[in-house]
């Protein structure tokens with residue numbers, strides 16, 4: 001299993017809501033994508049987290065826009081006047097991560113109704129598992145599109161990989177749910193814990209990690225991701241929101 005590869009043909013515009021300055025880009029397959037650049041602040045590891053976490057969410061039945069890999073020739077941005085964007089494109093020559101663009105979507109803020117409790121609890125459980133701190137009310141990284149909820153922006157999850165030396169702590173690292181957009185459903189999380197934990201099979205983790213292209217992952221690191229995610233799954237009493245079972 002691997003992610004499809006397309007080529008960028010046109011840089012349309014920058015997205016300035018978040019911090020990493022992704023761009024809306026067209027591909028040679030006529031698709032429109034949000035391109036997340038390997039040359040952005042956190043480097044390719046943010047894209048590794050996007051892929052692994054995005055695939056976990058998707059395989060567990062939540063909506064994540066389709067991910068592809070995208071070849072970028074920085075020349076497609078040559079008429080872009082912003083110097084910062086020019087630099088970003090040049091630093092990001094080669095392979096980047098393309099997220100299917102959801103036209104007309106808007107950021108979730110609760111005003112258009114909430115998802116059902118089980119969905120909210122599942123999202124909270126998964127964000128806690130992968131230590132995703134980027135799902136607060138200030139910045140939900142949830143999009144509403146055709147009345148459905150879509151999850152985006154998982155680049156800040158799995159942050160243990162920025163310092164493998166301290167990665168042992170990740171296994172039992174508590175998750176502070178207080179800031180989470182669905183913090184209110186924390187008491188419901190233990191009730192869905194067994195089901196979700198059982199759904200994250202070793203094969204699912206291997207598959208998700210296997211989607212990361214060799215360009216962004218050091219030899220041997222696939223096993224480290226697998227080891228840490230497996231250990232954290234086994235040690236849920238340490239981080240489960242709503243209390244251990």
Ligand SMILES: Nc1ncnc2c1ncn2[C@@H]1O[C@H](COP(=O)(O)OP(=O)(O)O)[C@@H](O)[C@H]1O
Nearest residue numbers: 015017018019020021034065100101102152153
């Ligand atoms: N697939 C998408 N479809 C439509 N808009 C998107 C999509 N992905 C991101 N966006 C918009 O771009 C913004 C920045 O993208 P995000 O992935 O959150 O990057 P950052 O790392 O900069 O926060 C989002 O807040 C959202 O408004």
Ligand SMILES: [Mg+2]
Nearest residue numbers: 018019141153
């Ligand atoms: Mg964001």
